[in-house]
Amino acid sequence: MTKLAYYPGCSLHGTSKEMGETAEATAKAFGYELTEIPDWNCCGNTAAHSINHLLADALPANEIAKVKVDMQLDTVVVPCAACFSRFMTTIHEMGESAETRADVENIVGRPVDTDVRILNLVDLYYDQIGVEAIKAKVTRPLEGLKVAAYYGCLLTRPPKVTLAEDPEYPVHMDEVLRALGAEPVQWGFKTDCCGASLALCEQDMCRDLIRKIVGNARDCGADVISAACPLCQVNLDTRQVDIKAADPSWQQVPILYLSQLVGTALGLPESQMGWKRHMVPVPALG
Amino acid sequence: MSPITAELGKRVNAGAETNAFKCYQCKRCSIGCPVASYGDLHPAQIMRAVQLGDTDAAAASKFIWLCTGCETCTTRCPQGIDIAAVMDELRKIAREEDKVNKDTGFANVLKLNLDSMKRWGRMSEIELVALDKLTRPSSLMADVGLGIKMFGKGKLPIIPGRGDRTQMRRMAAEAERIEAERRRMRRVPIVDKEGGE
DSSP states (O other), X not given: OEEEEEOOHHHHTTTTHHHHHHHHHHHHHTTEEEEEOTTOOOXXXXXXXXXXXXXXXXXXXXXXXXXXXXXXXXXXXXXXXXXXXXXHHHHHHHHHOXXXXXXXXXXXXXXXXXXXXXXXXXXXXXXXXXXXXXXXXXXXXXXXXXXXXXXXXXXXXXXXXXXXXXXXXXXXHHHHHHHTTOEEOOOSOTTOOOOXXXXXXXXXXXXXXXXXXXXXXXXXXXXXXXXXXXXXXXXHHHHHXXXXXXXXXXXOOOEEEHHHHHHHHTTOOGXXXXXXXXXXXXXXXX | OOOOOSHHHHHHHHHHTSOGGGOOOOOHHHHHOTTGGGSSSOHHHHHHHHXXXXXXXXXXXXXXXXXXXXXXXXHHOTTOOOHHHHHHHHHHHHHHTTOOOTTOXXXXXXXXXXXXXXXXXXXXXXXHHHHHHHHOGGGTTTTHHHHHHHHXXXXXXXXXXXXXXXXXXXXXXXXHHHHXXXXXXXXXXXXXXXXXX
């Protein structure tokens, strides 16, 4: 087993437990042990950067220092797209400005070596494990399953921070899906925002955004949507229940985590996939 | 119309670490913005208001509280302006100048979110929802049915997870101290319309 540091963030211990569990189980199947950063704190999310910019950088920096110094590791898996974005922003801003670096290290209380690899869920499969290794381990290919690979905002934007391959139409997730035997569809809302950060206060707006995203995936032939962000998954999954209640003709599309699709194709037990936590019913796969 | 002043633009630029004066109104930000049609202004109009020094239009707008932070504007801006950071900075200025738009719940949600993580080291989703309902009357009945269903699915654990709370509080206090000091130094009176610089 190769050890990788692991930062689950608040969502993967709460609303999106099944994302964390399947990320850990699938990584293990490929020989990677995801080890949680001890006593990790919240990454700060939108709240910190819209209220206190320095705290927004200091929170991820504090975790990065633990990875490098306390855990003696140089790679950390951060499956939540929002946490991933905060970690990458901190590294970018500390690299750009000596003043920011000094302030952040002062707040953290020790030097922070930011030469560390941050892997989001797509990176874990595409960069760390690799498409060929995945193909070799698939025992239940997802044949005939048409999937819309949904990135949302923060996995790719802004590219100077995320170092994403293509911020407008990224395809690494599609490549992973293809390796599982599934068929990725071309569609128009791959990197559009679902509005999850405003889920508590702008419900009508969120419902509109979700109707556009899910409706377009369905129109483009997708049976399911693959998500790599816990906020997107929860928003698209739970809000479709409302949408259907108001409009019975709405055809729901299941929103699955990429990690659940990988786990299924690897033949991991159904009971480990967390399907019962979904609001939109999940059909039999593969 | 009030005279054009540079004070708001200078303050936004300092906080957002960008240059809002470079905007030439191509409107790519507004075209790509997923929420442009839901607010009072759209991103390009906010940028213009910043350039003109119109605090009442920019910082008091509803739009800055509808911005989801999706970074499409920042990614596509041909002038390289960090437009999403401008929205963030305007939210801070709106709080400082007591100009938070009354028709938004997001300011409350963000503050409660930060409080929750300072309290536990981690953010508690159920606490955030509950406190939002208690402090913002219009949210009281929103999504009650959905919340109950989510709770039934085990998606909202009651007991908050705890991180390193001592370090969290220490860092928050230090960051707030430094940030307050910097912002005080930058805080050129924004209502000064003499513009005699």
